[in-house]
Amino acid sequence: MDKINNLNYEFKGETIKMKKTKKLVGIITLVLMLSFVLMGCTQTDNKETPNNTENQNTPNNTNTEAPNFDSKKDITVVARDSASGTRGAFHEIMKIKVKEGDTEVDKLVVGALEFDGTDKVITAVEGDKYAIGYISLGSVSNRITAAKVDGVEPTVANVISGDYTVSRPFLLVTKGEESELVKDFIEFTQSKQGQDITNEMKFVGAAESPAEYAASGLSGTIKVAGSTSVTPLMEKLQEAYTALNPGVTFEMQSNGSSQGIKAAMDGSYDIGMSSRELKDEEASELNRHVLAIDGIAVIINNENPVNDLSSENITDIYTGEKTTWAEVQ
Amino acid sequence: MITNNRQSKSNETLMQAVFFMSALISVIAVLAICLFLLMRGIPAIGEIGFLDFIFSEKWGPTNTPASYGILSMIVGSIYVTAGAIVIGVPIGLLCAIFLAEFCPERLYKIVKPAVNLLAGIPSIIFGFFGMEIIVPFVREAYGGNGFSIMSSSIILGIMILPTIISISESSIRAVPESYKEGSYGVGATKEETVFKVVVPAAKSGIFTSIILGIGRAIGETMAVVMVAGNAVMPLSKIKLLKPIRTLTTNIVMEMSYASGLHEESLIATGVVLFVFIIILNTALSLIKARTNRN
The missing domain is CATH 3.40.190.10 (Periplasmic binding protein-like II)
Known part of the structure; x- marks a missing residue:
């Protein structure tokens, strides 16, 4: 009998304990979360103080423009x-x-x-x-x-x-004899209108004495692939070109200079865009047009x-x- | 009656074919990927030389002569994943125990959906979060420039939490009630019961969750590429607060531009990654086999 009573007592203790643990766990999580938040604050604070004192100690060494700049730190x-x-x-x-x-x-x-x-x-x-x-x-x-x-x-x-x-050149490359349409588009990129767009985009037009471009009224599809750096400029040029020649559509793929050159070489695309100079074995196979000069x-x-x-x-x-x-x- | 029977039978065969096809498609997908990797990766490894590929830490695909050693990235993947485990497993496991055993109903309704939501966040968002929050935090608090093994480990540790929490939680819940009653019966407290009876009984499920977590961490790409810094480090210079390149980020960084042997070497990097995944899956099935035997 005594034993059973004891057990019962223990069990009651257990249930009370369980409730307490629940509370405890809740409190612990809260405290943990709070301490994490505070830790973040104090750590940034700590970091800032030594920086400030350092600068106060050596006001002559550091530039007055940038009081928080410690030029002894690694680049x-x-x-x-x-x-x-x-x-x-x-x-x-x-x-x-x-x-x-x-x-x-x-x-x-x-x-x-x-x-x-x-x-x-x-x-x-x-x-x-x-x-x-x-x-x-x-x-x-x-x-x-x-x-x-x-x-x-x-x-x-x-x-x-x-x-x-x-700086480096932005190139358009084609292979073999260009179709009339491709020729016309490249002419447009070299024209006054084309070069204006190029300069607007903060690139430098490469054509020496750009001529006025007159719409040719051609139609068809031009497939272009290549450099991601040239892509934004290319998109603007295509927009302006299709406004003048509504019959023309473009297929664009932006996948890097090497891919663009490769695509032009194997003929799967009409024009390849490159933001680097051609290698010798590439240059021997392709026609090279300088679209613009880009500063780095x-x-x-x-x-x-x-x-x-x-x-x-x-x-x-x-x-x-x-x-x-x-x-x- | 007879026509009806026949109809249901033909229906059955039809559906059987549909199910079979569905099963077949995933098998075909796996085989196709294997074939693609091996057919394009193995010749590249052969051309580079197995030892030069796996055990050299020099990666210079655009140099002449080019070098294609990925040891630094193999080690990088292992370090970053280990870091993710160190951060993710304790938090995930304790969270799972809390959810399964201690969590009040009302809190559960908040925590559980939060965990599920965490699982659904796209990895590019994690990467962005890492680049804007974790990297500056590591830089301010621990020094270095922030793009480091540590930042990657923290991000991956968070990313593997949902995997670890949900699988561990369900395996803890699956422990028979009788185990607990037995434990209470001999006078154990709730904590003793949970940590000495329930968790050991759910061991295999917990290991499964950890291995799946490792799988997720080692294969993660988009988030890591934004916080790891992606520098190819010689082994002697790999440090917790220094940048690192992993196998996955190596592929994604250079794939768009690469050509020739360089491109093949990236596919070969994929083969190495694939071997890692196979090892993990084998470990997983070993664990399952052991549990079934017990």
Whole structure:
């Protein structure tokens, strides 16, 4: 009897305990959630205080424009993926990719971030005070700052005059004899109207003395494939062209320079778009039309006090010779 | 009567064919993918050389001579997945236990749909969230530039939560009531019962959930490509707060532009990923076989 009573008692204790545990678990989760939230706050606070004190201690060393900028911190190097046309051109111009006899090696610093699109490069540089990246001049916006290179502002005018040297051609390639329609469209891109659109898009028209274009009244379909960098410009040009020649339709595929060149070579597309120079074996097979010249802008965070970079410094940053902004200034 | 019978019989054969076809389609899909990967990947591995492909950490497809070593990415995938497990499994498991055993009805109605919703969020959204929130947080709190193994692990840890929670929860719920009664009968408290009787009894379901979680983490692409930084790191320089490239991000980063052997080498990367998935699935069926035997 005694035992059974004991058990009963225990069971009652158990149910009370269970209710208590439920409450306890609830309270614990609440406390945990709160502490997570608070932890986030304190951690950012902690980070900010040492920065501030450091700057107060050394007011003469740091730039007065950017009180929160610690130029002794590592530069975040942002690059494009190894198959991008922008990267190919930039790394060649900046001598990051070095040819030595038969070998050609990309000396991009170990640990450089690589992204597969202009938008991601912009987002990464926008979010990191110590970042540097490169994008097409046409994609520069106020989210980031385009730095001067060797003292030259990256503007369309400077690309035209040749003062801003970080640039590459946008090409249209075709194979063999062009059909009348394709010829007419390429004529349009080289005409005054076409070049106006090109300049409006912050690219540099390449035609030397563009003529007025008159609608030809042709009809048919033109298939275009290639570089993602050329695509936005191409879309604008096609829009204007179909407005003049309503009988013409376009089929567009935006899949990268190499794919576009390949498509033009095997004849599956009429026109290939490329944002890089053709390789020798490609050039021998294709007709090459320069659509525009595109500057490549070196972009840095808006809070970065540096605004002029020498091309040697850019090379040094991208190859890992210089790792902090203090070394660059 | 007879015609009726005949009709139902012919109906039956018809439906049987429909079901059979449905089953066949998924088998055909798997076979086609296998064939595609092997037919295009294996020659590439042969051309690069198996050892140079798997055990070299030099990845330079646009260099001349080009090098195609993916060791860094194999290790990267493993690290990122391990990190996701370290973050995701304890949280997921405790959440599952809470949902199955301790959660008040009213709270359950909020938590359970929230977990389900988490499972439905597209991975690109996770990537965006990671790039805008997690990466700056890691940068501020732990240093480095934020694009790192750690950020990827956090994002993946969150992404595998729904898998772990829902499968673990249902396996915990499936533990027979008699186990618990027995445990209470010998005087165990609720906590003792849950942690020493129920959870061990649900072990195989929990392992299954973890393995499916690993599968999800190792195969995830869009979210990782936005937070990992995608740098090919030599093994000696791989650190928690440094960027990393995984097998999946290697493929998605370079596929659009690649041509020739470079493109084939990316398909070969897919073959390696496929081998990982096969290993995971084998582990899964081993666990199932063991549970059935017991």
